[in-house]
Amino acid sequence: MPDILTDVTAKYLTSMEPSADTLVEEMESHAAADNIPIASRSVAGLQAILARGTDADRALEFGTAIGYSTLHVARTGTDVVTTEIDSDRIDAAVDYLERDGIDVTVTDDPTTIDTEPTGDGAVFIVEGAALETLPQIDGSFDLVFLDAIKSEYDEYLSGSLPLLRTGGLVVADNLLRGGRVAAAETETTPAPSDSEYGSSVTAIQAFNETFVDHDDLAAIISPQGDGTGIAVKTS
Numbered sequence: 259m260p261d262i263l264t265d266v267t268a269k270y271l272t273s274m275e276p277s278a279d280t281l282v283e284e285m286e287s288h289a290a291a292d293n294i295p296i297a298s299r300s301v302a303g304l305q306a307i308l309a310r311g312t313d314a315d316r317a318l319e320f321g322t323a324i325g326y327s328t329l330h331v332a333r334t335g336t337d338v339v340t341t342e343i344d345s346d347r348i349d350a351a352v353d354y355l356e357r358d359g360i361d362v363t364v365t366d367d368p369t370t371i372d373t374e375p376t377g378d379g380a381v382f383i384v385e386g387a388a389l390e391t392l393p394q395i396d397g398s399f400d401l402v403f404l405d406a407i408k409s410e411y412d413e414y415l416s417g418s419l420p421l422l423r424t425g426g427l428v429v430a431d432n433l434l435r436g437g438r439v440a441a442a443e444t445e446t447t448p449a450p451s452d453s454e455y456g457s458s459v460t461a462i463q464a465f466n467e468t469f470v471d472h473d474d475l476a477a478i479i480s481p482q483g484d485g486t487g488i489a490v491k492t493s
């Protein structure tokens with residue numbers, strides 16, 4: 259867990275994360291071994307809770323990686339349209355999702371995706387750069403999850419809000435960047451960039467202000483995981 263909370267609290271929260279089945283554990287081990295960034299188990303679980311609690315028909319995700327969050331949401335019966343640029347990660351995601359009995363379609367043409375919910379938690383992986391594919395994604399969504407390139411969060415948000423129904427939810431991962439965002443706000447000299455976070459700290463600082471002050475959202479930033487934005491579309 260990132261160093262946002264005290265060690266004692268972080269350790270306690272990790273111990274209180276929900277237990278996982280063997281597929282979820284395999285995906286977590288794969289991500290750790292290959293240094294693939296995935297949501298924490300609690301943030302993936304949060305999305306599943308929100309999807310189930312709102313009876314979501316369709317979710318839109320930016321950044322599939324190996325399908326970890328996607329799996330959690332699809333298991334609730336919510337269809338997931340998700341974007342990913344890395345073909346090896348797409349192959350891995352397809353393998354994991356299909357092993358779980360989930361129907362998966364991979365396409366580089368989002369206009370071919372049926373906008374009617376299947377009701378079965380089907381997954382549609384849109385291959386390519388999210389900002390290029392997003393304008394072609396159609397239909398209404400109940401949940402949006404921002405998790406691809408941090409400096410593009412603003413554009414993911416503005417591009418996906420017209421597709422999100424009023425009352426729909428936005429979840430944004432990594433809004434505290436291991437504590438660096440808050441540190442950069444409070445230090446008199448800018449926090450030095452490091453190889454893990456780079457310029458994303460500055461981009462996320464700007465995004466966070468947009469997010470919590472957005473006219474069409476009621477939004478908060480929670481310290482869950484690596485910092486999780488949660489919002490409802492109000493208008």
Ligand SMILES: C[S@@+](CC[C@H](N)C(=O)[O-])C[C@H]1O[C@@H](n2cnc3c(N)ncnc32)[C@H](O)[C@@H]1O
Pocket residue numbers: 295296297298319320321322323324325326327328341342343344347386387388389405406407
């Ligand atoms: C943090 S990971 C996603 C993790 C995933 N949401 C999960 O929790 O299981 C971000 C992913 O975005 C992908 N990505 C990077 N640039 C992208 C782009 N321009 N368009 C779409 N995906 C991109 C990366 O390859 C990476 O797999």
